[in-house]
Amino acid sequence: MSEQDRTAVGFRAGLEDDAQWLNDLKRRRNPGPRSVHHRAVDPSLGAATVAVHGGTYEDPVTGAVGTPVFQTSTFLLDDLSYSAFERGATRDVPIYTRYGNPSQWSVQEKAAALEGAESALVTSSGMSAIASTIYALTNNGSHIVTAYDVYGGTYNLMREDMPSAGREVTFVDSTDLAAVEAAIRPETQLLFFESLTNPLLKAPQLRAIADIAKRHDALLVVDNTFLSPVNLRPLDLGADVVVHSATKYLNGHSDVTAGVVAGSRKFVDRVWAQALRFGGTTEPLACYLLERGLKTLALRMRAHNDNAERLAAFLDGHEKVLAVHHPSLDHYPHQHLREDVLGGYGGMVAFEVAGGDDAALKFCSALRIPYLATSLGGVESLVSLPFNTSHCSLTTAQRASIGIRPGLVRYSAGVERAEDLVADVARALETI
Template sequence: MKDKKPELNTLCVHAGELRDEKYRGAISPLYMATSYAFEDVEAKRYPRYFNTPNQEALSRKIAALEHTEKALLFGSGMAAISSALMAFLHRGDHVVLQKTLYGGTFNLVTEEFHKFGIEYTFTEGWAPEDFETCIRKNTRVIFIETPSNPLLTVTDIKAVAQIASKHGLVSMLDNTFASPVNQNPADFGIDLVIHSATKYLGGHSDILAGAVAGSEEHVEKVLQFGKNFGGNLSDYTVWLLERSIKTLGLRVKAQNRNARKLARFLQKHPDVSAVYYPGLKSHPDHALAKQQMKGFGGMLSFELRDGLDARQFMKELRLIKPSMSLAGVESTISSPMLTSHALLSTEERHKQGISDGLLRFSVGIEDKKDLIKDIEQALVKVTELVG
């Protein structure tokens, strides 16, 4: 009988850890060297080659959490996304991308790909048939994001992976919003799983990082591209990220619980016109989310009723911080129009369903009662302003 694999929290703490053989400290030692010996050594180590001791150790941890063979660390989520895409796309190739994407990814494609002679198509929707109808003879990659930023649309991971496999394409998925706690795309057949590790993996709003995980064959191709474009992390940030991931399971599960409570509260509030959260039964993709997610995540979006000023609402909050990023232990809120999707034109945002009044809410680990009180007092104040 095979030994059972360690559970989530055990993996978060112990997978890939470096042992302090000399002093037997309880945590991984930090190796800050940028220059290593090249003779009589098992590996020629160099920070830009993604193979320093701390980089290798944390990569093993992320691979274990995502159920993949290998992983790589990058200096940001966009470095991870761009490296993964460019490793498999060349002049004359074509990529199919989900309509509802993070604004930075959308801008990368629309602003840069034509310079490299790479063609692209954004789907009309996110149903499986929307992807298949976009495939051409020169298509090489399908790229999806689920749940999406900021509208929390849910894409059928298994169906897209099967479509990619049938056509001999590489499938990539941005798993940032879900995290490995809530979703493991490789289990559904996705080739490369990508993270902005700045978000849930880091979880404390103090780390900028990215990650790519997949099979040894696919990750090796990303590695070769990454070596040349130099987007890897400093080892101190790697060490901080490893420290943060130790509590990933605890943090994300607490955020899941809070987000579900807050989504239900907002859905019932008369001053809120719409709530986007896959954990709500009213969400159009709720059934699909239940099939492929272990938890519904700590992210949600909502819109206030007509006449209420969303920007003024954010100014009236006292506990929840108006802030650009997401997924920290503290609750934050932002306007996609002003932050994550500011690079898109008004027409492009509205085509994706992102209204000017949409608010993206990253629910933290605070007591849910305090979060509800803060929202209630802000709604009272913003309502008073309209009489």
């Protein structure tokens, strides 16, 4: 096989055909996967530039500026395909869309560049990304440390599925470094935390947690859904792998369900293999929509960041609001986040209205601009109440134990005009 062919199936120079022992093998994975037609950009460029150009498939036949939709389930086999099978590099050659597709590669290349990662993987949902990552990076008999207040789907996976899969899980307060370190055992393989929690926007000290993980030979996985790589890059803070529900900010238009995993090629290849077995493939049209959404990520995040800060500033001190949870406020308890963020804090604002849950329901019903719906990160503002949606399975006492008190509202600020959102919230507050 020529050196050019070796590179095409994902290996750098140094693969020894006559190697007799494992320590003779000198092959190293390339970044990617990507084809020669996928545009690779310098990740040190600005996020707006990377978001537009990273990963674009520059079609050699038509010269199309946008990435085509490779709406196919399978590809013709050739010598390169057979070499990929032989050398364990089937992720690097289009063979079958469950294994990989140029539409997927475009999204992955863009996401990897935005996160400053060597490789990325796109999956069928955020939970597919999370489950594939956790299963791939742990094994039977291992131990995981995570937070009490992770996303509900993650919590259920940790609590219900991990024990039956032979993984023990310890839940801690992610903002208590002593508790995080105290929870680690000799068999701990993985620490899983969120860069900003739902719904109270707590911010773990990721740099310190990464140091703890390294001291104990464990991996740190960070769910960066609430901030996006425009606002925070956990890999730069010491995390090993980053996951996203790409349904949210990365896509940004409430019309795609997808997930993303980013990190070193070594780790992402393992997650890819696990995702293959789970069947968490993202189909090509969804990849097209996700890549299109990613192109405006930096622009959208500026609007989300600004709108949320404007809302938080208005709500803070309002006579009908008991508490506001947002990192831009001076009384926010996790001030270290200001040293880590790149652009802002995302579009989420959590606040407690006077009068409890009944008053919160009345407030939401009086709003005219946001949709009363779950999810977040779309161009349109959304509002929901944790007590009857994301945390409805918890008792009142359990919600209180993690800081969710009656009257808590979760507001996802979209990209509408800030003055309109503030005026709408002010008018709705007057009804309670």
